[in-house]
Amino acid sequence: MRMKPVRTLSGVTPVTVLTKPWACPGNCIYCPNEPNMPKSYIESEPGAQRASFLDFDPYMQTAKRIQSLQHIGHNTEKVELIVLGGSWSVYPENYKRWFIKRCFEAMNNPNEGSPNLVETKTSWEELEVQQEINETAKHKCVGLSLETRPDLITQEEVVKLRRYGATKIQIGVQSLDDETLAKNLRGHNVATTKKAFELLRLGGFKIHAHWMVNLYGANPEKEAEDFKKLWTSDFCPDELKIYPTSVIANTKLAELYETGEYLPYSTENLIEIVGELKTLVPPFCRITRVIRDIPSQEIIAGNKISNLRQDVKKYLDKKGLKCECIRCREIKQQEVLESELKLEVIQYETSISTEYFLSFVTTENKIAGFLRLSIPFEELREEHFIEELKGSAIIREVHVYGGVVGIGKEEEGKAQHFGLGKRLIEKAEEISRENGVRNLAVISAIGTRNYYKMRGFEMENGNLYMHKTLEIMQRY
Ligand code: SF4
Numbered sequence: 001m002r003m004k005p006v007r008t009l010s011g012v013t014p015v016t017v018l019t020k021p022w023a024c025p026g027n028c029i030y031c032p033n034e035p036n037m038p039k040s041y042i043e044s045e046p047g048a049q050r051a052s053f054l055d056f057d058p059y060m061q062t063a064k065r066i067q068s069l070q071h072i073g074h075n076t077e078k079v080e081l082i083v084l085g086g087s088w089s090v091y092p093e094n095y096k097r098w099f100i101k102r103c104f105e106a107m108n109n110p111n112e113g114s115p116n117l118v119e120t121k122t123s124w125e126e127l128e129v130q131q132e133i134n135e136t137a138k139h140k141c142v143g144l145s146l147e148t149r150p151d152l153i154t155q156e157e158v159v160k161l162r163r164y165g166a167t168k169i170q171i172g173v174q175s176l177d178d179e180t181l182a183k184n185l186r187g188h189n190v191a192t193t194k195k196a197f198e199l200l201r202l203g204g205f206k207i208h209a210h211w212m213v214n215l216y217g218a219n220p221e222k223e224a225e226d227f228k229k230l231w232t233s234d235f236c237p238d239e240l241k242i243y244p245t246s247v248i249a250n251t252k253l254a255e256l257y258e259t260g261e262y263l264p265y266s267t268e269n270l271i272e273i274v275g276e277l278k279t280l281v282p283p284f285c286r287i288t289r290v291i292r293d294i295p296s297q298e299i300i301a302g303n304k305i306s307n308l309r310q311d312v313k314k315y316l317d318k319k320g321l322k323c324e325c326i327r328c329r330e331i332k333q334q335e336v337l338e339s340e341l342k343l344e345v346i347q348y349e350t351s352i353s354t355e356y357f358l359s360f361v362t363t364e365n366k367i368a369g370f371l372r373l374s375i376p377f378e379e380l381r382e383e384h385f386i387e388e389l390k391g392s393a394i395i396r397e398v399h400v401y402g403g404v405v406g407i408g409k410e411e412e413g414k415a416q417h418f419g420l421g422k423r424l425i426e427k428a429e430e431i432s433r434e435n436g437v438r439n440l441a442v443i444s445a446i447g448t449r450n451y452y453k454m455r456g457f458e459m460e461n462g463n464l465y466m467h468k469t470l471e472i473m474q475r476y
C-alpha cells in the first residue's frame with residue numbers, strides 16, 4: 001500500500017530531524033520557550049513530538065522515518081535531510097559533527113544500526129567516512145538543510161556548514177524594516193541579513209528565508225512594502241516560508257496582547273495580505289509554506305487556520321490573480337512530452353552576483369526542472385574567501401521533477417527520463433563560458449556526487465565542492 005504520494009512528488013523524500021533542547025542567543029518576543037524543546041519549538045507540534053519521543057537521537061529519528069516511509073511503500077532512495085531546532089550555529093562543535101554523522105549512519109544503514117543516545121567525541125574525519133559511504137548507499141542524501149540566524153553567518157561558518165554537507169540554509173529574515181526588527185527584539189538588523197545572504201550565496205547555498213506577517217509594530221498597509229524589499233538585489237531568496245505571527249503562551253508577545261498593545265489581523269485581512277505577498281514572488285522562488293504547523297490549542301491569538309494556503313488560493317482565484325512561484329507551477333506526477341518543453345532563462349542581479357534561473361517549462365508554464373547558476377562579480381570571484389571557489393561560477397541547485405525515480409534509473413514518460421538535468425547543466429556551462437568563466441563548481445549533496453562525476457565534475461580529497469574546467473571555444 002502506498003499512501004500520501006504528495007510527500008515525494010518532487011522526486012525527493014524529506015526526512016526532518018530535530019536537534020536537542022538548546023538555548024538561542026535570540027530573544028524574539030513571539031518565540032516559544034519550552035524547557036524540553038530546542039528554542040522556538042513546541043512539544044505538541046507533530047515533528048517535535050516524534051523527536052522528543054526518541055530523545056532527539058539523530059540516528060533513531062532518521063532511521064525511524066525512513067523505515068516508516070518504506071513501510072507505507074515510498075521510495076526512499078533520495079532523501080533530503082532537514083535539520084531543525086533553534087539556531088544550528090550555536091550548538092557545540094562536537095555535538096554538530098556527531099549529530100550529522102549519526103544521521104548519515106542511519107541513511108547508510110537504517111535497519112541494523114544500534115541506537116546510541118550518548119554523544120561521543122566525533123572528528124571531521126569520522127563524519128567524512130560516513131559521508132563517503134553515503135555516496136553509494138541505498139538512501140542517498142541528495143540535500144541537507146540546516147537552520148540558523150543571519151547574525152551567526154560568517155565566512156568561517158559558511159565553510160563549516162559546507163563541511164557538514166549542507167546544501168540549503170534556512171534563515172530567519174522575518175522583516176526588512178529595522179524598526180520592526182528592533183520592536184520584536186530580533187537582535188540583528190537588515191544590514192546583517194544582507195551580509196548573511198551574500199556570504200551564503202557566495203558559498204553556493206540555496207537560501208530558504210523565513211518571513212513573518214503581522215509582527216508587532218507591522219500594519220496591513222506596510223506589509224507589501226516591506227516584502228518588496230526581499231526581491232531587491234540584496235536578498236532574493238530561493239525558497240520562502242511565510243509565517244503569520246501566532247501569539248503563544250508565556251511569550252512577551254502574549255503580554256503585549258493581554259495589554260492590548262498587540263492586535264492580530266482578522267482572518268480576512270490575513271488572507272488578503274498573504275495573497276498579495278504571493279503575487280509579488282518572482283518565478284525563481286518556491287514558497288514552501290504559508291503557515292507554521294502549531295496546534296491550534298497552543299495559539300492564544302492569531303491565525304489558527306491550518307489550510308490557509310487553500311483559502312489564499314481561493315481568494316486569488318476569485319480576484320483573477322496567480323502565484324507564479326515554483327511550487328505553484330511544478331508538473332508534479334504529470335506526464336510531459338519533451339517536445340512540449342521550452343528552456344527559459346531568467347537572469348537577475350544580486351549585490352554580489354549575476355544569477356541565472358534556467359527552467360524547462362511546458363506551454364502552460366508548468367515547470368519540469370530547473371537549475372540555479374550563480375556567477376559572482378569578477379572581483380569577488382577572483383578573491384573568493386573559499387580558496388577552491390576562486391575564479392568559479394557555481395551551480396547552486398539542480399532539480400528535476402517526476403515521480404521518485406532511482407538515481408541512474410529511467411521511467412517512461414517522466415521528466416527525469418529526458419535527461420533534463422544534463423541539458424540544464426550543459427546550458428549552465430555555456431552561460432559560464434559566455435561570461436568568460438573557465439571553472440564551474442557545484443554544491444553537490446553527498447548522495448549526488450556520482451551523478452556529477454558522470455557529468456565531468458571532479459572532487460579531490462578535502463574538497464567542499466565538485467569542479468569542472470570549461471573549455472573556452474576559440475573563435476577564428
Ligand atoms: S532566532 Fe529563532 S529560535 Fe532564536 S529566539 Fe528568535 S525565533 Fe526563537
Ligand SMILES: [Zn+2]
Nearest residue numbers: 287323325328
Ligand atoms: Zn506559489
